[in-house]
Amino acid sequence: MIVAERKPLAEILEMVKDCKKILVLACRGCVTVCSAGGEREAEILGSLIRLGMKKNGRTAEVFEGSLVRQCDREYVDAIDQWKGQYDAIVSTACGVGVNFIANLRPADNVFPALNTTFLAVRPSRASRANSVPAAVTVFSI
Numbered sequence: 001m002i003v004a005e006r007k008p009l010a011e012i013l014e015m016v017k018d019c020k021k022i023l024v025l026a027c028r029g030c031v032t033v034c035s036a037g038g039e040r041e042a043e044i045l046g047s048l049i050r051l052g053m054k055k056n057g058r059t060a061e062v063f064e065g066s067l068v069r070q071c072d073r074e075y076v077d078a079i080d081q082w083k084g085q086y087d088a089i090v091s092t093a094c095g096v097g098v099n100f101i102a103n104l105r106p107a108d109n110v111f112p113a114l115n116t117t118f119l120a121v122r123p124s125r126a127s128r129a130n131s132v133p134a135a136v137t138v139f140s141i
């Protein structure tokens with residue numbers, strides 16, 4: 001799976017400073033497992049953006065949504081349920097998801113909320129039982 005971490009809030013606020021309607025879009029895939037960009041993290045980020053915009057003297061409607069996966073076309077069309085409600089998507093998916101949506105929706109402003117850090121594999125229980133090292137294996141990307 002992909003492991004990621006959230007960008008500094010100031011960086012995200014700078015990206016969306018001129019936006020009036022913002023959709024913070026969670027991914028229920030890998031970034032949910034690593035607690036970086038699932039629904040809970042998107043809700044927290046949405047609140048932080050609201051507060052940060054207010055603190056910076058700006059106003060914006062910020063709401064949250066999620067897709068099963070942002071790297072799978074089968075699920076990306078579900079964005080249409082929010083059509084007209086945003087002028088920016090702040091994606092909490094990994095870089096794969098952000099780029100996939102940006103390519104599919106060239107007219108939309110899609111911003112990455114996370115820095116993608118690793119690919120990680122956790123051995124199966126059977127492997128661990130056979131003394132294969134139980135530590136997570138990571139691959140820098």
Ligand code: SF4
Pocket residue numbers: 002027028029030031068069070071072093094095096097098
């Ligand atoms: S978009 Fe990224 S984080 Fe989401 S399921 Fe796909 S690879 Fe995992």
